[in-house]
Amino acid sequence: MAIISVMLPDELAEELDRVVSSCGYASRSEAVRHALRAFLADLGVEYGGFTTAVVVAVYERAKARSSLRVQHDFTDIIHTLIHAHMDDGACLDVVVVRGDAKRIGEFASRLRSQKGVRYVRYMAVPPA
Numbered sequence: 001m002a003i004i005s006v007m008l009p010d011e012l013a014e015e016l017d018r019v020v021s022s023c024g025y026a027s028r029s030e031a032v033r034h035a036l037r038a039f040l041a042d043l044g045v046e047y048g049g050f051t052t053a054v055v056v057a058v059y060e061r062a063k064a065r066s067s068l069r070v071q072h073d074f075t076d077i078i079h080t081l082i083h084a085h086m087d088d089g090a091c092l093d094v095v096v097v098r099g100d101a102k103r104i105g106e107f108a109s110r111l112r113s114q115k116g117v118r119y120v121r122y123m124a125v126p127p128a
Contacts, residue, residue: 006032037126052079053104055095055111055122063116064091070114071095074107090118097122 008016016028025031059067071078077099084092097104104122112120 040126049101050099051101051104052096052098052125052127053101053122054125055093055097055104055108055120057093057095057111057117058086058090058119059093059114060116060118061085061089061091063114066114067091067093067111067117070107070110073110074103077103077107 016031019025020028020031023031025034057067071081071093074097077097078095079098080096082094084094086092097107101124108120108122111117
């Protein structure tokens, strides 16, 4: 394993120590490795390459057809879909996608552009 030295402002080092303690990491290094994996996974979504991600979308129930059409246009990357009805006349979809990161970004952008969509976020999942 490579050793890398990093200088941090005192406030950031103190915050890292609080995270290590409160989250149960064995060391600062373990916490930094965890954060770096997440950071690199997010960059993979921006710069391309194969990845797995979770897309969360909330939209008006009355406008569900437009979101469904988008989903059908991206069946090549959709692995799993969980659909739930929310109390306020909205639907929630949690979609696990696998494929080219740019294609995943296109999927999220198309969902965002649909009328009645209130919220779309995606998160890349680092490889195991």
